[in-house]
Amino acid sequence: MEINVLTFGQVTDITAETSLKIPDVKNTDELIQLLEKTYPALKSIQYSIAVNRKMIQENTMLQNEDTVAILPPFSGG
Amino acid sequence: MESTNKYQRYHRQTVLKKFGTAAQDKLFQAKVLVVGAGGLGCPALQYLAAAGVGTIGIIDFDVIELTNLQRQTLFNIEDIGKPKAEIAARKLNSFNPDIQFPVYNVKLEPKNALEIIENYDLVIDGSDNFPTRYLVNDACLLLNKPLVYGTVLRFEGQLGVFNLTDIETGSLTNYRDIFPKPPLPSSVLSCDQAGVLGVLPGIIGTMQAAEAIKIITGIGKPLCNKIVSYNLLSNLFYEFSISAAKEINATFPKTKSEFLNFDYEWFCGAAQESNEITIDEFDALRKKETITIIDIREKGELPVLDEVSFTQIPWSRFEEAVSTFSKKNKMVIFCQSGILSLTAVKLLLEKFPTCQAYSLKGGVEALKKYHHKSSQTSPINSG
Structure with a gap:
């Protein structure tokens, strides 16, 4: 079981990678917990989560090879 | 020039099979409001004016600064210190005098937003701060106007279309379905601090104009219920589909009187902490x-x-x-x-x-x- 994680904007600043591989997580809550443990600065910013390009609002089960994208808001114009 | 056919200037697009003079007539009739005459607003305004959109409102209360010129392509050195909305309208008027350019040299606020926006068919958000973004989003929801969203930071941009029903699925979404609450002021970066490559708002602002033209003329598929993230360095486009948040999570003002009393600076500032x-x-x-x-x-x-x-x-x-x-x-x-x-x-x-x-x-x-x-x-x- 492996999940692909894509990062954007300030999330990439924190993870230092635009793409990560995360093993052994069952759902998005577990994934976020793990990421926040590895990258504590994630706790201080806001972001939205998409599973296989669909924005989610609640905990979502993950399958092997799913792609989770983490998108922060920004407001430059 | 009076003797020329009104379509002649637009020949290269009216000749398009899916476009024709019928689409051009829709552009002539259309009224678009561009919020912010900055990095996103300038290219959006230029292409909307080039395409022949009949009325293009420009709202901005800022003045032109030297550091704007790296990306705000409507302005010259001698414009520094002058109001953006007025200068933009003057330049665009000499470029295409057949178009009306109402100028709003004011800050968009709850007390003026509804009366300005209700005059338009569609809004392009080229603002540079969260209070204005939430305000524009909420005003468009209340007035039922499609909103073309765009934002940039460093080498990344986002583009989306809100408050426009997807004819295939019937669904309708807005900015708050992605980001229900603004981020903590202490956690976000602005272009002042973090920078932006000048050509990036040129790309995203031009794409906003393209979405507006698609919506007005009915050609192609607008980006409704989706946002696209564009990374200039890697040339990657990544598309997200959005679904409407459950009503219980929806914290936007639902009536005009709630809207008038909603303090967006407060909502995006101290209150968030x-x-x-x-x-x-x-x-x-x-x-x-x-x-x-x-x-x-x-x-x-x-x-x-x-x-x-x-x-x-x-x-x-x-x-x-x-x-x-x-x-x-x-x-x-x-x-x-x-x-x-x-x-x-x-x-x-x-x-x-x-x-x-x-x-x-x-x-x-x-x-x-x-x-x-x-x-x-x-x-x-x-x-």
Whole structure:
């Protein structure tokens, strides 16, 4: 079981990678917990989560090879 | 030039099979408002004017600065210090004099937003801050106007279309379905601090104009219920589909009167950091505007507070009383020490997500200390 994680904007600043591989997580809550443990600065910013390009609002089960994208808001114009 | 056919200038697009003079007529009739004549606004304005959109409103209260010229392509060195909206309209008018360019050299606020936006068919958001983005989003929802969203930072941009029903699925989404609440002010970067490669807003702003033209003319598939993230460095486009948030999470003002009373600066600023207000903030707020102050202590609890006027609603009957509250003003709730009032604010926000309620940090005890101190120190300060 492996999940692909894509990062954007300030999330990439924190993870230092635009793409990560995360093993052994069952759902998005577990994934976020793990990421926040590895990258504590994630706790201080806001972001939205998409599973296989669909924005989610609640905990979502993950399958092997799913792609989770983490998108922060920004407001430059 | 008067003798030329009105379509001649647009020949290269009217010759397109899916476009023709029918689409051009729709552009002639269309009214588009561009919020912000900056990095995104300039290219969007230029291409909308080039395409022949009949009325293009320009709203911006900023003046042109030297550091704008790296990306804001409508302005020259000699324009520095002059108002963006006016200069943009003047340049565009000489470029395409057949178009009307209403100029709004004002800050977009709840009190003027609805009367400005209701004159337009579609809005392009090229603003550079969260309060304006949430305000534009909410105003478009209330007035049922499609909104073409775009934003940039460093080498990344986002593009989307909100409040436009997807004819295939019937679904309708907005910015708050992605980001229900603004980020903490301390956690976000602006282009001033973090930078932006000048060509990037050129790309995203031009794409916003393209989406507007698609929506107006009905060609192709607009990006409704989706946002696209574009990374200039890697040339990657990543598309996200959005679904409407459940009503329970929806915290936007649902009526015009709620909208008029919604303080976007506050929503995106201090209020985001916590639901607590310090004594200093409370004092400043009280001087600035009319607020509702509520004491939730039980009758007879001491000390008696005579420094401010307030309404007394004891906690024991608070829940039944809240439904009759007027949610027009900001509310500051206090108790003895500032603990119970936090619970009261939480309850209020659950029942009325758009109300602006704050708990007074430290409660009456802190307030008494503050007034005691300021009454002692004020003669010295004033001397």
